[in-house]
Amino acid sequence: MTNIVIGKKDEIVMKIIHYFVTEENYRPIIVNGIQNEIWLENLDKEISLIRININYIHNEEQLFIDMRKCNAIRKTIKRKTYSFKMNMINLLLDVRPEVKLIEDKNIESIKIDKISDLKKNKIVNSFFPSLKEKISTSHGGVEEIFQMTEELNEKTINEDKKLAKVFKDIKFPIVTMILIFINILVYVISLTDYENILTALANSDYFIKQGQVYRLITCMFTHVDIWHIFFNMYALYAIGPLIEKYYGKLKYLIIYLGSGIIGALLSAVLSSSFSVGASGAIFGLFGALLYFGYKYRATLDGLLRSTLTPIILNLLISVIVPNIDLFGHIGGLLGGLLLSYTLCVNTKENKAERINGCIILVILIAFLSYLLIIK
Numbered sequence: 001m002t003n004i005v006i007g008k009k010d011e012i013v014m015k016i017i018h019y020f021v022t023e024e025n026y027r028p029i030i031v032n033g034i035q036n037e038i039w040l041e042n043l044d045k046e047i048s049l050i051r052i053n054i055n056y057i058h059n060e061e062q063l064f065i066d067m068r069k070c071n072a073i074r075k076t077i078k079r080k081t082y083s084f085k086m087n088m089i090n091l092l093l094d095v096r097p098e099v100k101l102i103e104d105k106n107i108e109s110i111k112i113d114k115i116s117d118l119k120k121n122k123i124v125n126s127f128f129p130s131l132k133e134k135i136s137t138s139h140g141g142v143e144e145i146f147q148m149t150e151e152l153n154e155k156t157i158n159e160d161k162k163l164a165k166v167f168k169d170i171k172f173p174i175v176t177m178i179l180i181f182i183n184i185l186v187y188v189i190s191l192t193d194y195e196n197i198l199t200a201l202a203n204s205d206y207f208i209k210q211g212q213v214y215r216l217i218t219c220m221f222t223h224v225d226i227w228h229i230f231f232n233m234y235a236l237y238a239i240g241p242l243i244e245k246y247y248g249k250l251k252y253l254i255i256y257l258g259s260g261i262i263g264a265l266l267s268a269v270l271s272s273s274f275s276v277g278a279s280g281a282i283f284g285l286f287g288a289l290l291y292f293g294y295k296y297r298a299t300l301d302g303l304l305r306s307t308l309t310p311i312i313l314n315l316l317i318s319v320i321v322p323n324i325d326l327f328g329h330i331g332g333l334l335g336g337l338l339l340s341y342t343l344c345v346n347t348k349e350n351k352a353e354r355i356n357g358c359i360i361l362v363i364l365i366a367f368l369s370y371l372l373i374i375k
Contacts, residue, residue, distance in 0.1 A: 009054060009093050009094070010145075011144075011145065012093060012112060012114070012115055013038065013052055013054065013093065014145055014148055014149075015115060015135050015136070015148070016050075016052055016091065016112075016118070016135075017038065017040070017052070017152070018148040018151065018152060019131060019134055019135050020040050020042075020050050021040065021152055021155055021156075022151055022152065022155050023130060023131075023134050024042060024045065024128060025042055025044075026040035026041060026042040026045075026050060027040065027041055027042070027159070027298075028040055028041075029041045029077075029298075031073055034073075035055070036053070036054040036055045037051060037052065037053050037054070037055070038051070038052040038054075039051050039052075039073075040052075041077070041298060043081055043083060043297065043298050044295075044348065044350075045127075046087060046127060047087050047088060047089055047127050047128075048077075048083065048086045048087060048088060049074060049077065049086065049087075049088035049089070050088065050089050050091070051070060051088060051089070051090045051091065052091045052093065053066070053070075053090065053091065053092050053093065053094075054093050054094055055094060056094045056095075056096075057092060057094065057095045057096065057099060058096045058099070059096065059099060060099055060100065060102075063095070063099055063101070063102060064102060067090075067102050067104065067107070067109070070088075070090055070107060071104065071106070071107065074086055074088055074106065074107065081297045081298055082294065082297055082304055083297075085106075086106065087106050087107075087108075088106065088107050088108070089107075089108050089109075089110065089123070089124065090107050090108065090109040090110070091109075091110055091112050091118070092109060092110065092111050092112065093112045093113075095111050108121075108123045110123075110124070115135055115136075118131070118135070119131060119132050119135065163299065165346070166245075166246060166345070166346055167245075167246075168245070169245065170241065170244060170245050173240060173241035173244045173245075174249070175240070175244050175249045175252055175253055176236060176237065176240030176241050176244055179236060179240065179256065179278075180233050180236055180237060180240075182221055183221050183223065183229060183232070183233060183236075183278055184229065184233065186201075186221045186222055186223075187222075187223050187229050190222065190223075197222075198222060198224070198274075198276065199274070201215065201218040201219060201221070201222040201276070202215065202218075202219050202222060202274040202275060202276045203215050203216065203219035203264045203267055203268055203274065203275045203276065203328075204268070204274050204275075205268040205269070205271070205272055205372060205375060206272075208268055208372065209372065209373065209375070215264070216260075216261045216264045216265060216268075217257070217260070217261060217264075219260075219264050219275060219276050219277070220257075220260035220261075220263075220264065220276075220277065220278050220280060220281050221278065222276040222277070223276060223277055223278070224276060224277070228277060232277055232278045232279055232282060233278075235279075235282050236278060236282055236285075239282065239285045239286065239289060240252075240256075240285060242289060243255065243256075243285050243288050243289060243292075246288075246289075246292050246345065246346075247288065247292070247340070247343065247345065247346070248346065251343045252288075254339060254343065255284055255285065255288045255335075255336055255339045255340060255343070256281045256284060256285060257281065258284070258335055258339045259280060259281050259283065259284020259285070259287065259288075259331075259332045259333075259335035259336040259339060260278070260280050260281030260284065260332060260335075261335070262280075262284075262331045262332065262334065262335030262338075262364070262365070262368075263280025263281065263283065263284065263325075263327075263328040263329065263330075263331035263332030263333075263335060264280060264328060264331070265331065265365065265368045265369070265372065266327050266328065266330065266331030266334075266368060267280070267325050267327040267328040267331060268372055269327075269368050269371045269372050269375065270327045271325070271327055275325040275328055277325065277328070279325070279328065279329055279332070280325070280328040280329060280331060280332030280335075281332055282332070283311075283314070283328075283329045283330075283332035283333040283336065284332040284333065284335045284336030284339070285336060286307065286310065286311050286314075286333060286336060287332070287333045287334065287335065287336025287337040287339075287340065288336045288337075288339070288340040289303075289307050290304070290307045290308065290311065290336075290337065291336070291337055291340035291341060291345075292340065292345055293306075293307050295345050295348050296345070311333065314329070315329060315330070315333075334364075338357060338360055338361055338364065339357075339361070341353055341356075341357045341360075342354055342357025342358055342360075342361060343357075
């Protein structure tokens with residue numbers, strides 16, 4: 001019977017990968033053109049990248065070249081993922097003892113000869129306090145490696161299942177279709193007494209200040225003419241099912257209505273004219289899709305860019321074309337971003353973001369309401 005021997009460095013590498021993947025939710029990423037390196041990524045962490053380098057570094061010149069390559073890869077990932085900052089930990093497992101590490105404000109390099117070297121590092125302890133407890137320094141041999149491999153596989157399968165739920169197609173976008181139906185119904189009813197109904201439901205700073213707060217909601221279901229409702233409903237039909245799929249029905253409805261209200265409120269504060277239309281709420285859906293694309297920028301390459309294009313284009317049209325409620329569009333977009341931040345994407349739940357989002361929303365609505373009152 002052949003005995004399986006696990007090398008010291010192989011065991012260290014496996015323990016590091018196991019900890020960061022199973023405990024800190026990092027995921028391995030493919031970096032073209034590298035050998036004997038493992039890169040782990042979690043864009044929701046302050047330390048976004050973990051690099052494990054097994055290549056032998058025997059002098060300062062070689063380390064300098066390695067650091068330049070490391071920094072170039074970091075900057076490439078930062079640019080592709082639209083990250084504002086990207087800090088990383090660079091774990092060097094085979095460095096000649098005489099070689100002095102190079103300081104870098106974005107990269108913390110650590111020589112690793114044994115697991116205890118990682119546990120003693122102050123930066124690691126400050127960002128990953130559970131590491132001391134979770135990573136074993138004992139030599140567990142083949143059985144421990146097999147167990148860690150099974151746990152890594154299980155973690156990968158569970159993450160794939162979570163992603164599958166997020167991106168699973170919905171059979172019928174019922175919330176979107178109900179919203180479209182209500183908009184069309186209100187438009188058809190408005191045709192019976194066009195001017196009076198339109199005036200009664202439209203957004204107006206004067207009438208809202210008189211106590212008719214309901215206009216903040218009714219205005220988003222009211223349209224001027226057939227082309228107005230056609231283009232708005234076409235946009236809602238195009239983007240609505242995506243938000244309904246990614247966020248779920250309840251969150252989608254909250255984002256739609258909340259964005260429409262914030263858009264109408266900003267419009268009432270900054271404009272004195274009557275305004276109607278679902279475009280503020282639809283811009284909120286664009287904001288939600290933009291936030292979703294940012295949170296999943298590592299998984300969905302290109303969604304963020306493809307969402308920004310129609311947002312910028314439509315905002316430019318709002319500026320150029322007369323009689324379009326620019327402030328309602330901007331308010332809706334801002335509302336969609338804030339509400340998405342507060343409600344969180346299903347697999348990216350964050351208690352701190354929920355609390356911060358609620359505080360920001362309350363302050364924003366209170367501030368806009370105050371400006372409207374004193375206007």
